[in-house]
Amino acid sequence: MxxxxxxxxxxxxxxxxxxxxxxxxxxxxxxxxxxxxxxxxxxxxGFVDMHTHGGGGHTFTTGDAGSARQAAAFHLGHGTTTLLASLVSSPLPLMRDATAAFAPLVREGVLAGVHFEGPYLSAARCGAQNPDHLRDPSTDELSELIELGGGAVRMVTLAPERAGALDAIKLLTSHGVVAAVGHTDATYDETRTAVAAGASVATHLFNGMRPVHHREPGPVVALLDAPNVVCELVADGVHLHDGMLTFATSSAGPERAALITDAMAAAGMPDGAYELGGQDVVVADGVARLARDGAIAGSTLTMDAALRHAVTAGIPIADAVRMVATTPARAIGLGGKVGxxxxxxxxxxxxxxxxxxxxxxxxxxxxxx
The missing domain is CATH 2.30.40.10 (Urease, subunit C, domain 1)
Known part of the structure; x- marks a missing residue:
């Protein structure tokens, strides 16, 4: 009926x-x-969150299927009907275990896929990523994870300046996995080379990236300028000034700007002590930071709050809706199904x-x- x-x-x-x-x-x-x-x-x-580490007191980063199911249910209550389970930089055994644990949830439809944010990232721009786990991209590791996941691995974030990154990008895209540029100290030219090799997403643009300079534009300008790259933006008023949020949106257009939460387990939870990728996190006034150095450690954002923030910042609602649903769905290859x-x-x-x-x-x- x-x-x-x-x-x-x-x-x-x-x-x-x-x-x-x-x-x-x-x-x-x-x-x-x-x-x-x-x-x-x-x-x-329904909202499509292509980058989230957890929520409601539950996390994706440990590879626990029960916790992943609860985190997905929390975000569903806030309107996110499609999401990727994002991990942080981890040893290969944990990446294997998480892939195996989450693959059934992907087949069931609880998750839309797995996103590995790292470990192939820049030490200089690691942010809240655990520096002990950072390493050069490995096509052997990636091939193993892709095969193990049977279609569950949907996106991998890497720094294009690391040795082997271009080969990794080509491998990922040849298997239908999105290659994203993030946590990078790459130059403008190195970033353009990564895009030419197949990278098609900018992981939380501006955050964890070499800043813009008029003599060395760096990755931000290269990514904003690339017509085939979707730029993730964290619209929480903490990761980005609202002026930068609206600037990036007007520069890329809503068809290339995707709002994400980058949420951790503390989303929807009280202030206090939490953990992310084996590192202590303190949440105060809703802002998550590493205990050791105060680096921003993900967010406590939900997609409905991101939508409200974007509209309040001056983005027209039709554009903001596109940025929380249509654009991210297309970015991760699901535009013909959802969004x-x-x-x-x-x-x-x-x-x-x-x-x-x-x-x-x-x-x-x-x-x-």
Whole structure:
């Protein structure tokens, strides 16, 4: 039996006033104008978070399947209907164990894939990554993980200036795995070479990167300027000044700017002591920092809060919705399945009130309890 959800529908082309989304089974069957006495709630596509380490007191970084399931459920309650489980720099045995543990969750649909943020990163730009685990990219390691995952490995972040990085990028892309540039001290030219080799995502642009300089633009300018690169942005007011958020969005356009949470287990939890990749983290006033040096250690953000922050910063809601759903879905190769209120796609949607707070969440045609 068909279900109809009415309100202010946000499609990839803009806002449809007094619209409706019709659902049959787990698919969207129609998006159309629909007369109503009032505009009603906002109806937006389910959020797609391509970079998150955990939430609700649970983490992806230890490779524990039960914890991963709980973290995904926490973010689902905040409107994230599709997410990657992001790990941090780790020894190969943990990477193996996590791949094996998460692959069944990917097949089940709890996770959309695994994202390895590291360990092939710059020591100079490691941020909250554990420096003890950093190393040069290994095609042998990556080949083993890709085979072990059977399609579960979806993205790997690396620093293109490290020895073997270009071979790793080519290997990843040849297997349909997204190669992302991040935690890097690369020059402008080194970054452009990585993009030419197939890198297509900028991991939390600006953060963990050589800063822009007028005589050496560095990775930020190279990534913003590349027409095939989607740039991740953490819209929490901590990682980026709102002026930089809006600048990057206007520079890349909403079709190449993706909002992410970069959330850790502390998202949705009280301030206090936490752990990330074997390192102590202190959360104060909702901001997560390493205990040893005060480096930002992920975030306590959720995707609904990121959307609200972006709109408050001045990004039009239709653009912001694209940045939390359509663009990240396309960036990780799922644009033909999720990320938009479009006929034929999975019926994932979020109902928001006028303040953009979550009212209800639907995933695969079923309302989430």
């Amino acid at each position: 068909a279900l109809r959800v009415t309100g202010k529908v946000v499609t990839p082309t803009g806002v449809v006033r007094q619209g409706c989304v019709e659902i049959n089974g787990d698919r969207i069957t129609a998006v159309a104008e629909y007369p109503a006495k009032r505009d009603g709630h906002w109806i937006v596509p 938009a209120l479009q006929v034929g796609l999975r019926a994932d949607l979020v109902v928001l009130d006028d303040d953009l707070n979550v009212v209800r969440v639907m995933r695969g045609g079923s309302w989430v309890e």
